[in-house]
Amino acid sequence: MKLYYATGTCSLSPHIVASEAGIALDLERVDTRKTPRVTESGVDFETVNPNLYVPALQLDDGSVLTEGVAIVQYLADVNPDSGLTAPAGTPARYRLQSWLVFIATELHKMYSPWLFHPEYGTQAQDVARKKIGQRLAFVETHLAAAGPYLMGERFTAADAYLFTIVGWSGLTKVDLSTFPRLRSFMDRIGARPKVRDAMAAQGMPPGL
Ligand SMILES: N[C@@H](CCC(=O)N[C@@H](CS)C(=O)NCC(=O)O)C(=O)O
CATH class of the missing domain: 1.20.1050.10 (Glutathione S-transferase Yfyf (Class Pi); Chain A, domain 2)
Incomplete structure (x- = not known):
C-alpha cells in the first residue's frame, strides 16, 4: 500500500495507525503548497485524488481510498489484533x-x-x-x-x-x-x- 502524504499535515494520522498496526507503507510525498500538484516521483496528484488533498491511500489492487477517517479505519481493520479499532457492529x-x-x-x-x-x-x-x-x-x-x-x-x-x-x-x-x-x-x-x-x-x- 502507498500513502500519499505531506509533511506536517493530517496525513500523519494514517501513518501512525499503519505504524502501530505493523503495516509497512510505501510513501509518496506531495507538496500541497505547490500548483500543479506533482508528487515526488512526478505523478500528477490530481489523477490520484481529484480533490488534491492528502491523505490518499493506494491499495494493492491500485484503487485509491481517500478521507482520513475512512483510511485509518481501513488500516486498523487490516490488523484487528492491533486493537486500534473495535469490531464492526459493536x-x-x-x-x-x-x-x-x-x-x-x-x-x-x-x-x-x-x-x-x-x-x-x-x-x-x-x-x-x-x-x-x-x-x-x-x-x-x-x-x-x-x-x-x-x-x-x-x-x-x-x-x-x-x-x-x-x-x-x-x-x-x-x-x-x-x-x-x-x-x-x-x-x-x-x-x-x-x-x-x-x-x-x-x-x-x-x-x-
Ligand atoms: N476531508 C479530507 C481533508 C484532508 C485535508 O484537509 N488535507 C489537507 C492537509 S491536512 C490538504 O492536503 N490540504 C491541501 C489542499 O486542500 O489543497 C480528510 O479528512 O482526509
Whole structure:
C-alpha cells in the first residue's frame, strides 16, 4: 500500500495507525503548497485524488481510498489484533467512529483552513480559536473522566488522529495551558516509539 502524504499535515494520522498496526507503507510525498500538484516521483496528484488533498491511500489492487477517517479505519481493520479499532457492529466501533467524526469536523476543519491562512483575518481566526477551545475543553473533561485515551485504557486510531490535529496548536497559537490532561496525552502519544517512527519517516522532528 502507498500513502500519499505531506509533511506536517493530517496525513500523519494514517501513518501512525499503519505504524502501530505493523503495516509497512510505501510513501509518496506531495507538496500541497505547490500548483500543479506533482508528487515526488512526478505523478500528477490530481489523477490520484481529484480533490488534491492528502491523505490518499493506494491499495494493492491500485484503487485509491481517500478521507482520513475512512483510511485509518481501513488500516486498523487490516490488523484487528492491533486493537486500534473495535469490531464492526459493536457499540465500541460506533463510539470510535463518533470520535473520528468529532475530530474531523469539530477540530480538524476548524484548525484548517482557518488558522493556517492569515488572509482570513483576525476575526475569523478568533472565532475558530474560541470554538476549538470549547471542543478541547470537552475532550479534556472526557479524558479526566474516562481516559487516559479517548476510548479508555487502549490506544486507538482516534488517538492518532487527535494527536495529529492538536499537534498543530503551537503553530496556530491555540492555547493548551488550561488542558493538563490533553497536554499529558500529547506527551504520552508523542513518546510512543511507533509514533516517533512515523513522524521521522515524514520528516518531522519528535514532539509537536
Ligand atoms: N476531508 C479530507 C481533508 C484532508 C485535508 O484537509 N488535507 C489537507 C492537509 S491536512 C490538504 O492536503 N490540504 C491541501 C489542499 O486542500 O489543497 C480528510 O479528512 O482526509
